[in-house]
Amino acid sequence: MMTMKLRKATVASAAALVLALTAAGCGSDGGGSSGASGSASAGGKTITVGIKFDQPGIGLKTPDGKYTGLDVDVATYVAQQLGYAPGDIQWKEAKSADRETLLQRGDVDFIAASYSITPARSEKVDFAGPYLLAHQDVLIRADDNSITTPTDLNSKKLCSVTGSTSAQNVKTKIAPNAQLQEYGGYSECLTGLENKVIDALTTDNTILAGYASQAQFKDKFKLGGFKMSNENYGIGVQKGSELKAKINTALEKMIADGSWAAAVQKNLGPAGYQPDSTPQIGVIVS
Structure with a gap:
């Protein structure tokens, strides 16, 4: 009888140990995970950003797996202001037709993907910016x-x-x-x-x-230098996200310290592109 009791105690102890280790492991994963909307504001170790993968000078994934373009530089700067190093950024492709869905589902924290601010889109998501006026x-x-x-x-x-x-x-x-x-x-x-x-x-x-x-x-x-429309590029975030205000602050700093102008010249300047104005955060040009 004593042997039986010892065996039962040993099994119970082992089961408790396994449960404790499993709980500890789950806690560790939860503290370091990110990629869903809200992880950035919650101080996760990574941040997930949607960009275009197929637009040279704007957002491009190169054959060697690197990411280049104006939107990449803007997003990287913003992420750094939010507390994330470049290596903490997880890039996700944000095709035009998928952008609102990606934000609404929480698949990304924010999107910088030649994303024009429009009334219809603003009903579904919020926008920081604009950070560029295109035509x-x-x-x-x-x-x-x-x-x-x-x-x-x-x-x-x-x-x-x-x-x-x-x-x-x-x-x-x-x-x-x-x-x-x-x-x-x-x-x-x-x-x-x-x-x-x-x-x-x-x-x-x-x-x-x-x-x-x-x-x-x-x-x-x-x-050609024609201005046949005004396209206010903004950074999309989930509706009601606290990231909007934080991203606006980051964009204002990027413009003020010269990083924005340098990024525009680096990515678009070789084709003779010159922005006709410095963007004013929160001001939509109709």
């Missing part, structure tokens, strides 16, 4: 002097990506006789532009400058 523009060949105003796009072959409203906006509002050409991606439009299959490519001037700043396109293209 719809055109990219043309550097030696093309036939397109000097938006109306010169009449009878020209105008390219944009499938599903984009940029080219349709030009045809509807500015140049009704433009010949629309829809390609699968901006790279295809650039190839067509370089080979004179098309005459102009249209989307945000920042996106155009990012592509044109790539080494293989050096001195081949130029921006």
Whole structure:
């Protein structure tokens, strides 16, 4: 009987030890985990940021696994002001159609992905910023002097990506006789532009400058300098998140200390892009 009792005690002790170790392990994982919305404000060890993976000069994941672009630099600066080193950032692809869902589900802490602030989007998420005022523009060949105003796009072959409203906006509002050409991606439009299959490519001037700043396109293209729309780029956060105010403070500091201007010049300057104004945080230009 004594042996039986000892065995039962030993089993019970072992079970208690396993439970204690499991609880300790779970506590350790919970303290260091992040990636969901709220982890940044809760002081997690990592922060998850949504960016574009396919826009040179804006947000690009390179073949060697690095991340480059203006949005990457802005997001890195903001994260550092929130207390996270560059190595603490987990980058997540934020395609245009997925951005609100990523924030609402808590898959990311914030998104910096050429994310224009609009009334419709502001009903679903909150925005810090804006940190950049972009405009719809055109990219043309550097030696093309036939397109000097938006109306010169009449009878020209105008390219944009499938599903984009940029080219349709030009045809509807500015140049009704433009010949629309829809390609699968901006790279295809650039190839067509370089080979004179098309005459102009249209989307945000920042996106155009990012592509044109790539080494293989050096001195081949130029921006038209047209301001066919105002696109206020903001940083998206979950509705009601306390991060909005903190990110605004970080952006104000980035502008004040010169880091913002340096990031713009580094990523978009090679294509001749110059911001027409320094952004005012909290002021939306209509």
